[in-house]
Amino acid sequence: MIEQNQTKSDKIVQTDTFDVAIIGAGINGAVAAAALSAAGQKVLLVDKGDFASFTSQESSNLVWGGIKYLQSYEFWLVFKLCLARNKLMKHYPNQIREIGFLASIGPTAPFGRLLGTFGTLFYWFIGLLGTKPPASYSASQAKALEPNLISGRKAVKYYDAELPDNDSRFVFDFIRLAMHNGADVRNYTELVDAQHSEAGWTLSLDGKDGKQEVKAKVIVNAAGPFAKDVSELIGSETKAGLVFSKGIHLILNRKLTDSYQVLAFWDEEGRLFYVLPMGDRSMIGTTDTRVDDPKTEVNDEDREFVLRQINAQLELEVPITLDQVVSERSGVRPLVVEGSDDGKAADWHQLSRKHVIETNPEKKTVTILGGKLTDCLNVGEEIIAEVKKLGHNPKDPGLWFGEGSQVRKAEFYGVVASLAPQDQAERIAEGIWRRHGEVGFDFLSDDLEEIIPGLGITENEIRHIVRHELVTSREDLLRRRLPVKMARSDKEISENKKLDQLLVELGLN
Ligand SMILES: Cc1cc2nc3c(=O)[nH]c(=O)nc-3n(C[C@H](O)[C@H](O)[C@H](O)COP(=O)(O)OP(=O)(O)OC[C@H]3O[C@@H](n4cnc5c(N)ncnc54)[C@H](O)[C@@H]3O)c2cc1C
Structure with missing residues (x-):
């Protein structure tokens, strides 16, 4: 329902009304949106950055x-x-x-x-x-x-x-599902104010197209490391608290194993440490350092620690040095602490990775704290149950997740094999089918070839993503919808003239 509304400045703005407004489009917000929209709720999902542009793009995949x-x-x-x-x-x-x-x-x-x-x-x-x-x-x-x-x-x-395509691409799959179910999803849209009355919530959003007010019956706070800030903003404090554990990864310009496997070690602090696949390269990490600010960057100490661990654990002809690092990831795990525990008393590394959901029946808010990407389907189902408790009536969503039909997969691989160079066909078929399934048939063409050698990504796929996946910048496209910016250095990307021309043509400067 769209109403006309009068603001203080006498500007007319449109006010949309939703059953549920979800704040934060990392994995938890994205699954909540997919699950609730499948359950027949009218859903709004907003993120102040791009989808999955915070913790959910920094995991170990x-x-x-x-x-x-x-x-x-x-x-x-x-x-x-x-x-x-x-x-x-x-x-x-x-x-x-x-x-x-x-x-x-x-x-x-x-x-x-x-x-x-x-x-x-x-x-x-x-x-x-x-x-x-x-x-x-x-x-x-x-x-x-x-x-x-x-x-x-x-x-x-x-x-x-x-997740061969990265965590953020996986998150986008749930965003796409939510869009398909009719949810209104908006990136670069921040919740800046919220007022509650008997009639429900009035939310002030600041987005790409300026400021807007919307109405919602229920708020789902899925702001990850910012969940406590959003709780404060909406005046619905949670009992559990959050503390932050910083983890970083470095991606190298080479593969440290020829086999498709993870190499695992214990670092000098006795914590598990990995060599993980990242496209056609290797990613190493991670660390576990207590920090107070959720916004983090990889620093020299992190780099030195990670390189020291890996060089101590492998017998390499050429040891790993900083000049082999093509990209980096840094994020915080939001860890739940209950009651008066501020996380300092407990053994830091022993703090649980479980998630907690707190519901406020008076204010009609549901807050998700902590958790793992792996637990996302449970989070979706738990959110439906909590919204039900608030007196709303989501219907049974049925099978609200999953990749869908695989019936035409062999046919798709066959068509790609007939259109692409022999040495690229499998990578291209795998990549497109994995990211788009049957929709991939729509953007096959006679001149199918990799635009970024080795990654199975074609020009037509990029055109399709820019057209359909709410991409506003190169970073959205290359870092989150596709796993390019992790597996290739900025220099390698900028030297790819064909890619650059295409992105300029698509308005991504
Ligand atoms: C180093 C590291 C490694 C990890 N490895 C794994 C792993 O291998 N496997 C696994 O299962 N889990 C892993 N995790 C955990 C997993 O990544 C997180 O649990 C998960 O990504 C958290 O998702 P989220 O949706 O809660 O938070 P986020 O992804 O941070 O999303 C919250 C969103 O809320 C938005 N937001 C905040 N305030 C507002 C506002 N006012 N208005 C609008 N939007 C707002 C933010 O922009 C953000 O995008 C790892 C975490 C780290 C840090």
Whole structure:
């Protein structure tokens, strides 16, 4: 419903009315929007930046049960995360890929091969055998499997999953679903004020097209690390608090393993540390440092720490140096602390990664605090349940997530093989099908070739994304809708004249 409204400055603005206004379009806001819109609610989703432009673009891209939380005896959390992982793997057969973690047991590992073998078996069982079974290797077997591992170190292997296109692309999938269900989704739109009355909420938004007021019956606060600020703004404080753990990753100009697997180690603080795939390159990290400000950057200390860990854990002919780093990621994990705990008393690294949802029936607000990307489907379902408790009546959303039909996949690969150069066809078919499914048929053309060599991305795909995915800048396109800015340096991107011309033509200067 659209009403005409009179503002203080006597300017006429349009006021839209929504069942639910969701603040924040990281993974939690995006799943909430997809789930609630599938449940028949009229949904508004806003983010002050681009979709997934904060924490949800800085993760390790893993969909996992959290084997490391077994060390802090969080069996229930691990069980729930494993189930969440299994469900995601089932419904996203292309966007989520099972991957082996080869963990090299060096002097910093908290246990030896025997306990490691037992731990990975236990992890497999607690995950209801949802992945390939774990394995255990002698030092010579481990070296044969991965020549860059340090000789003489035994290893174990367990399985989880990863997001080959990056976390932010995965978030966009839920945004797209929400749009498809009729939700009004707006990036670069900030909630700046909120007033509650018996009639519901009046929200002031500051967006690309200026200021606007909207009305909503319920607010879902999914502002991630800013959830407490939004709680304050809307006058609906939560009992639980948040503290921030900074984590950084460095992406290298080379691959540290020829096999499709994650290499895992324990850093000098005894924390798990990884070499992860990033397109056709390797990403290393992460760190876990307490910070007070959610806005972070990679600093020299972080870089030095990460390089020191990796060089201590691999036997490389050429050690890793800073000049091999093509891009960096830095974000904060919003960690929930309950009651009077400010996180300082607890062992920092042992703080739980669980999420908490708090509902205020008087103000009709639902706030999500903390959590993992892996838990997103549960968050969507829990939000529907909370909105129901507030006296609203979302219908059963049915199957509100997933990639949809795979029936034409083989046909799609066949068509791409007939149109693209032989050495690129598989990458192109995989990339387009993974990101767009059957819609990919709409933008195939005779001159199908990679515009960024090695990444399976074509000119037509870029045109399609710019036209349909609310892209306003090169950063939106290359960093979040596509995994280009992570796998390629700024220099490599700016030297790609064909790409540059295309982006200029599309108005992305
Ligand atoms: C280093 C690191 C590694 C991680 N690795 C993994 C992993 O491998 N697997 C995993 O499952 N999880 C991982 N996580 C956790 C996961 O990334 C986070 O739990 C998740 O991204 C948080 O999503 P969110 O939606 O809560 O927050 P965010 O993604 O931060 O979204 C909140 C949004 O709210 C917006 N916002 C704030 N205030 C306003 C306002 N007033 N108006 C409008 N919009 C507003 C912000 O712009 C932001 O986009 C990792 C986290 C980090 C930091």
